[in-house]
Structure formats: C-alpha cells, structure tokens
Amino acid sequence: MENIIVVNNLTKKYKNFAAVDSINFSVKKGEIFGFLGPNGSGKTTTIRMLTTLLRPTSGHASVAGFDVVDKSDEVRKHIGLVAEKIILYTHLTAKENLEFFGELFGLNKNSVKSQSEQWIKKLHMDSWLNTQVGAYSTGMKQRINIVRALLTKPDILFLDEPTLGLDPQTTHLIREFIRELNNAGVTVLLTTHDMLEAEALSDRVAIIDHGKIAAQGTVSELKSRVKNKKNATLEDAFLAITGTEIRDEAKGRAATSGGGHMFGRNQGNRVR
C-alpha cells in the first residue's frame, strides 16, 4: 500500500525547546494509524504541523502527496480535522455550522445537506440540526464536529482524542463510525490516551515521547516487545516503552495552542 502521509525529520522548536524532535514515520493509505504518547509528548504539535496549522521548524512532511508547507492549500483539500477543541460555534445551530464550514470549502447549502445527511443519521443527530450547539451535550457536539470534518469527503481524517470525556455509548458509536469510515476508504490518524481504543482501532501505531518517536509498528509487534508478560496489552507495551514516570508538564515547555503564537506561550503548561 502506498504511503499517504510521509514524515521526514520533522521538527518543531520553540526557542531552545524541541516540542517535536526530528520524527520519522509514514501512514499507509486506507489504514487507521494510532499516534500515541504521554501528555506533553508532541502528539498535537505533530498533528497541527500535518494539518498545516503550524509551520515546522525543519524537516518535511507530505500529506496526500503534497508538502505541508509548500502546498498547504492542496493539503487542506484532502484532510478533515477533529481537533482537541470542538470546532463549532455555540450560538449557531448544527445546520448553520455545517453550512458555514461547507461554504468555506466552496459547498453550497444543498451540497452540504447531501454530503452530511448520511453521517448525521448514522450519528443520530438528525433531530438536532436546528438547535443551537450551545445546548448540546459534549457527545452531541463531538458527533456534529465529526460530521463537519467530513463535509469535504477527505481522504485523511485526523482525530485528536475524539472520545475524550465521552460516555461509553457515545464512545462506542464514534468508534464504530471510525471503522465504517475506514472501511469506506478514509485513512485515519488517531491520537488517544485510551489504549483499548488504540488497540481496537489501529492497524499500526507510533509512540511519541519527549518529542521523539520511541517505537512504531503494528499493535502485535509492539506487544511482543513486552518481556516477561503473557497476553501483554498495548498499554503494557506503551508503559514498557515510555516508562511509568509521571510527566512533569510544567518544565517551562511552550505549548501549541490554537492559531499558534508569536512568542510561544504556555497554555496550562502543556505541550501536546
């Protein structure tokens, strides 16, 4: 299978701190790729670079065959993003949100409707379209957020902790939905702290720690690295690779919050 995401020596530095330090990995077309790591390891920074929201300090990355820096406009035509923060306006209804974001991609209202209605039905949001998003629960917001990301029928869907804070029912629904999307040909790059989720969904996994790729491979390959334990889980593999030390998130690390920042600032002293 061809690679749809190729990352070569990708680095992001803030002054003297390397949030992402010369990482290399690739994602095959049509796979679900788990991108795992402790808090502050560089996951979100990596996703933001791959989705053209952050400019790399050095190195290269191509998404859908286009360089993320030189051909960022082309990259955007092929991707959808479900970021850590819900990308929806709370004073607008779901329908208005979808129409607005669709309009930015050159879709008229009819196109937005025709392209989103199947997903809206699958995610059980059809009776909520004319309600302001501010009235939704977290799970409902995330479901419409996912629909928003799929408006342009992206080849690649980036999911940054899509089930964080959701109840088991919604989590199950979203996981099934991700599988269905993948079966329909959408490549998924998924970050999550839920090892069960990563194990259940991912074809291959990369583990990032302290800004560097600590390990990558299939789930089985990573599990086989766990010594002296039968039936090791992905969580066991993760802890074996990254260690059990609690990450000190406040060691003067600059964060990569929405929109980037000129001077590099701490957003709750967390790097993602």
Add this chain to the structure above:
Amino acid sequence: MFKTIKDLWSITKKDLLEFRRDGLRLATFFIMPIFMMLLTGFIFPSQNTLKNLPIGVANGDTKEISVKLERTLSELKISGDNSAFNVKNYNSVDAIKEGIQKQEISGGIYIPADFDDKITNNEQVSVTIVEDQSNPQISQMVDQILTKVADGFSSELGKQKINMIIIKSNPGAAKTDNTSLVNSIMNPIKAEITGLVTGNPNYFEFVAPGIIAMVVMTAVLTGLAASISREKEQGTLDGILISPINRLSIVLGKAMAQAIRGLIQGAIVLLLAFIFFGVSVHGNLLLVIFILLLGIFSFVGLGILVSAIASEQETATQLLFMFQFPMLFLSGTFFPILLMPDFMQKIAYLIPLTYAINALRKIMVLGAGIGAVRNEMLILFIFGVVTLAISVPVFKRVITR
C-alpha cells in the same frame, strides 16, 4: 479576487449571526452607546443646560438702583423660560464666601452700601463677584453671566446718563429719540458675530462628532481583536484556517462585521444626539459616513496586529485598553487639542482618531465639504494602508507559527 470577496462575506455573515444570537453582547451593543451619549451629554454643563444655579447676592444698599440690579439677577432667564439663577440673600462678602465653602451656592455678588450714591454722583462703583474656585467650569460660567449682567446694567445706566447730558446741552433733544446718538457715544464699535451655520452650536455639538468617531472606530479596533482572539481560544479558528480560505479574507471578513456593527452604533449615537441634544449634521451625511469608513479602515490594521500578538481575548482587551484610554483624551473628543500642552498636541496628531474627529467636526458642525477635509482623508487612508501592510503579513506569519 471574487473568491476573496465571497470568503470574506461568509466570515462577515457568520460573525454577525453569532453576534445576533448572543443576548448579552447584543444588549451591551445597544446600551453602551446610549449610556455613553446620555452620560456625556448630561454631565458636561453648558450655558444651554445651565439653570437655577444657586448664587448668593449680598446687597449692602437698599436704594432703587441696587434693588433693580438684584431683581435683574433674580429674573434673568436663560434657554427658554428657565431662570439662570436661584438667588439666596446674604449680608456680606464673608457670608457669601461661607456659603460657597458650605457649597450652598456656586458663586455670589456683593453690591456695596454706597452703590446708588456713587452712581447718582457720577462716580464709578465696583460690585464684587465671588467665585467658587473648587469648580472652575461652573465658576467660569457664573462669572461670565454675572459680569455680562453687570456690564449690561452698567451700559443701560450709562446710556441714561448720556441721554440726560444730551438733553441738558440741547433741551430740544428731549422730544426726540436719541438712542442712536447715545449708542454711538457709549459703544462706537459694535461687534457683530456671525458663524458658518445658523444657530448657536452648544458644547455637545462639539463633543458629538468625537463620540461618534470613537464609538465607530473603537468598535472595529476592540471588536476585531477580541473576535479573532475568541476564535483562537475556542478553537474555531482552526476550522477556518484548515479551509482553503485566503488568510486576508478572514481578517477582512471580521473587520467588515465589526464595521457594520460600529456604523450601527454610530447611527444610534447620532440619533440620540439629535433627539436629546439637538445635534444636527450641517454638512453632507454621506460624507460623514465616508469619513467613518475611512476611520474604520485606519484602525483595522491595528486591530489585526493586536489580535496577532494577544493569544487570549483578555490579553487583547487589556492591550487595547492601553490604546483606547489615552486616545479618548488626546484625540480632541472632549477638549480642543489646541488647549493641550505642545508635546501632547504632537502626540494627538499621531492618532488617526484625531483626524477622523477633526473631519467630522468640520462636516457636522461647520457644514464643510470634501475639499476642507482632504488632508484628514489622506492621512486616514495612509495610516490604514501602512498598518495593514505591516499587520497582515504578521498575522499570516503568527497564525501558523
């Protein structure tokens, strides 16, 4: 080009819709200009708003002329049927001073005991005006009115005396109207005041253009920066940045939404000024709108720069307050720039708001046309171009840093 316009219009529509749905922001939008306008209009006194000011009169004399002067003060009317003064009687200058100290009165006048005698004996007599030095604005007005009354009274007395002299020297003149001769002796030079427009513009007509310009322009300045920072904080900016939309369309779209809001607020202010304070636009209303649009254009770049620097809405608000607060006082909104110290005047002329206010004042108060405001228009345009040229690349650079 067409796509840029289409994209910016999408952003504008979305921002305005969001704004319309946010009850608190909508309420503040209407309340703020109303509050600012009414507060400004009613707290700044002018001769037109002056009435029933408490003053003290100490009449040491009891004869006819002094009583007539006292009555003139009590019955003095100003702005329609309102009495200028609420006269309280005192015994002496010291009693008046005590009354001022206790803030029972805002000034006073002492008529000496020999007032009538001196006038009758063709001697000059002094009346003492005691002012309230704790309130320069009020005391200045009281002084002006009391002095005017005293001068007017003095002038009438003088004319009577001259008429008597004329009749004494020419008894035949008793049967004729000597007013013209008397006036030519008393006031050989008469100053006639005329203005560019009819009526007598009050202080609020001076202030109104400044408030309108400030409300409109700062709506863009603060609104734009706050809007972008809010989207950054909420995460929705990512959804826009990940689309193929031109970065310039984002800021221009938001600027347009803020400009529309600012112009609506400006219209509210103008309407209130018209209804409550009799302010009118003597010049071309379309030119007023054009100047406001130029003013908005001059501020957009600054708003973009602040939003690029400030990562949070609160930081943006605080940064902007640093600009807004001094601008309020340095731009000539409430006080003429000419009255400021030289160095502050130089600072005032670095602020685009100053030029917008100058232009609006010329148009609204003096009925000036486009020729008279060409310089202001050019400066506002240049300021806008320069700040946009700096801020847009900075914004683009920072937004995907």
